[in-house]
Amino acid sequence: MITALGRWILRHFILLADLTRLIVAAFQDMLATFRHGRRPVFRVFLKQVYFTGMQAFKVIAVISLILGAVIITQIISLVGTGNESLIGRVTVWVVVRELGPLLTAIIVIARSGGAIATELGGMRINGEIESIESLGISTGHYLIMPRILGVATAVVILTIYFEIISILGGFTVAAIGWHMPFDPFFEAVFSSLTLNELAVSGAKSLCFGLFLTAACCREGLQVGKSLTEIPQAATSGVMHSLFLVFALDGILTLATLL
């Protein structure tokens, strides 16, 4: 039991170290882009932002709207009407601190995480990665770095949209259902939205974006020569990403409370 637990911890520690190395290499490669490959690498980056960010926007908008309505309904059922200031503050705490970054990352993992692992795994099996390397182009620079930074950028932007739509959606439901006035609610929302709250939300979404993509890229690149390894890589990438997102959320939340 203890041995198995130790092995599990060690395995995940190695995974985390591997992913950190991949992310650090991505930032180093970003600097190398000033020397060569600016146009094609930027094209891959933009494609990634489009596929992960733009195409996921509708899903994010609908989910955040529904979630905002659910959250405010629960808060009102707990604290009652007439306490707009508290309702506004709790909404910010729940949405901005916690659910915004977390749920956005989970949606991105579901939409793009598996796709990235599958795409890279397919490229590996078809010999395309070797073909790119044969052109003197580094895989890390051309394939991995723009994906990691592209998804991280998309996650940060989607989180902002998630939070705005969620708060607006919640208020709309409360205004229609319980005739909540605009001014006291948004006064409470803006007074709770301190720089610290925004920084925590931004840091969480950035970390989630970086690590979830690194995990999926790592799994995709580890595909060998068999087609059956591609779905395995996708599943593994998604599971590792989910684990990392929850683990990082816990760590970052604890760190901000200390």
Next chain:
Amino acid sequence: MIEMLKADHIAVVGKFEDISFAAVHGELLVLLTPKEEINSTLTRLLLGATKPDRGDLTLFGRDIGSLPHSELLKIRQRIGVVFAGGGLVSNLKVWENLTLPLDYHSTLSSAVIEERGLATLQRVGYKGRLMDLPGHLSLYQRRQIGLGRAMLTDPDLMIFESPSQGLNQDERQAFIEVARSFHDGKPGRASLFLTSNPAMAELLQDARVVNLHKRQAT
């Protein structure tokens, strides 16, 4: 004569045993192998993607097996490879595939790249669509784009992996003609044709032919 590449008694377990050959600057070399599979392995060896189990392999005077990744990438910029299947990237359009290495390594403007790209397409005789994905192309078209992509970087060494495989007589003839004229376009450029088709030697009559059939145990 300066040797551009030299394989000295190289072996890959399960693939081939004891292969030796060398190419000098400006040489046109046809390497006749016992089977197509060996061509792919040799291409990977020459690019430093894998190491031989035995023997030494030098490219531009440097031992390929001992080079770090960053050095390998630099050396590969001097090599143009036309893979048997074209070696195109499936999520890039034909035009993006063609101009990828030039766009990546050079500081040329988009207009110049476009001009050179279109000229190269004309030279290789590509008549398909530029915005198609490689999955929609025939093998010959994929290989034309692969050849054009290599030509755009003006390499010192060209490697053709199984160039006759899967092409009909006319396509083969046209492909070799373009490859031949490109070889002559730069003094000192060496071209290596890895093939198991003896007819290739007839198509490239002034090439030196190294027949590995007799030397192989497999």
